[in-house]
Amino acid sequence: MEISPADRQKYSSIFQSQSPQNGKISGSQAKGVFMQSGLALPQLGEIWNLCDIDKDGCMDLDEFTLALHFIFSTLNGSIRQLPSTLPPQLVPPSKSSYFPRSFPLPTKSLSPFTTHSFSLQASCFYTYF
Numbered sequence: 001m002e003i004s005p006a007d008r009q010k011y012s013s014i015f016q017s018q019s020p021q022n023g024k025i026s027g028s029q030a031k032g033v034f035m036q037s038g039l040a041l042p043q044l045g046e047i048w049n050l051c052d053i054d055k056d057g058c059m060d061l062d063e064f065t066l067a068l069h070f071i072f073s074t075l076n077g078s079i080r081q082l083p084s085t086l087p088p089q090l091v092p093p094s095k096s097s098y099f100p101r102s103f104p105l106p107t108k109s110l111s112p113f114t115t116h117s118f119s120l121q122a123s124c125f126y127t128y129f
């Protein structure tokens with residue numbers, strides 16, 4: 001999951017080719033680059049949500065580097081499932097103040113789907129005995 005220096009160099013030159021203003025490129029510029037990957041829009045949306053860490057609707061170099069990392073890793077198969085939150089080792093130092101979140105995330109065990117599949121399994125279990 002680490003981003004190699006060679007990859008950083010590559011992502012940085014793509015970033016610079018978009019003529020960043022004040023160190024950032026706009027959402028629509030980023031979208032244009034992301035779309036060239038050929039990944040599905042919902043997937044690109046997930047990557048955007050993961051990587052626009054400060055939620056300002058723009059990508060700075062750190063965020064853009066992360067986004068391309070997820071895009072290329074998805075394309076080459078090294079990531080099969082996008083993480084729901086950014087793994088700590090990928091959080092750029094410039095964005096570390098956004099982590100850990102100051103509010104607790106809801107636990108997955110409260111999901112109605114979990115309960116449902118459990119009761120489904122339980123009823124199957126009792127059918128056999």
Ligand SMILES: [Ca+2]
Pocket residue numbers: 051052053054055056057058059060063
């Ligand atoms: Ca941003």
